[in-house]
């Protein structure tokens with residue numbers, strides 16, 4: 106059981122640091138730990154951790170004094186320790202591992218701007234973070250100051266957003282936008298006029314960064330939404346609670362994106378405690394991500410079945426707003442795919458058979474007088490979604506097929522154009538062009 110109020114911790118080595126310093130985010134950042142010797146002074150390291158910390162080409166290590174203080178020094182399996190201290194396992198390659206497993210760089214029309222979905226973009230505004238997660242999806246650039254985006258690349262990102270009217274939502278991420286100098290963040294926000302999201306782990310690694318001044322600056326730019334990144338109940342402290350309180354009082358709705366990690370939070374009870382504690386500090390559990398196929402993260406991966414088991418243990422067993430969505434971010438750049446247990450057991454033309462979390466099986470009687478043509482009419486302008494209407498486009502009758510690339514060529518078998526091949530034959534009456542595939546309009 107969690108203890109309320111949430112705890113505030115400080116490792117023994119920091120006991121004598123005056124509160125004004127400890128609670129100063131600049132002090133925390135400038136006293137981050139990154140070598141085996143420094144970390145070893147706070148917690149006894151295992152041989153595996155020591156070897157990894159001394160390995161060449163290691164993904165950057167930095168841990169704030171605040172965050173390392175949350176580690177139980179006597180527990181080599183501590184879930185916070187595993188998130189920020191590398192072990193030998195990080196060096197082990199695995200099948201399907203990739204440098205950029207979500208193909209973000211392939212979906213970047215300009216450097217540092219990922220345009221994957223129809224109406225939203227991801228803007229990478231920095232490569233720096235307050236501490237570095239060992240499973241980071243963007244370890245290819247994060248932590249490397251030389252990979253930071255230049256002023257001219259930033260201008261290119263803004264220009265792309267300006268000339269792409271379908272974009273209505275800009276996610277600021279990185280790295281971590283909240284480690285930027287306040288003036289720079291202020292400038293970025295002031296130059297974006299869309300809805301903005303910020304993805305940040307700063308409130309978790311460095312809650313003292315959430316100052317009144319920061320909140321005052323952020324609240325000038327509503328509508329502004331924020332997702333934080335908490336993986337275990339052990340990360341929920343008095344300091345995080347205070348930081349979230351300030352942000353929500355500034356009118357910023359908070360969500361949480363967790364990553365399912367072996368040995369860290371791959372347990373239904375841990376997940377239940379996590380979502381309950383998040384709701385208690387007014388953070389809505391939003392996504393639970395399957396761990397990406399990224400270099401260095403092999404030992405954190407769980408089978409997808411573990412995620413389904415966790416969702417089975419949450420949905421119905423606790424409040425709906427405390428249940429996050431389990432997501433596989435499709436390798437190769439397919440975007441976020443929600444995955445869940447099967448609740449729809451069967452259906453006929455007039456009845457649907459469903460089961461609930463207890464295994465109770467019920468039927469839902471379908472209406473017999475529903476007229477699709479009398480569905481609500483939308484009087485606004487239809488949103489542009491060039492080339493991405495997908496499966497919904499099939500349901501809307503915009504097209505009848507989605508064909509894999511090269512489908513027509515393969516099935517043509519290098520044949521000749523002859524008298525029986527007339528494109529009009531395959532034009533379905535009343536449905537789009539019916540002849541194009543792969544999202545073409």
Ligand code: SF4
Nearest residue numbers: 234237238241280306
């Ligand atoms: S805070 Fe986010 S971007 Fe930074 S290392 Fe962790 S996962 Fe990567």
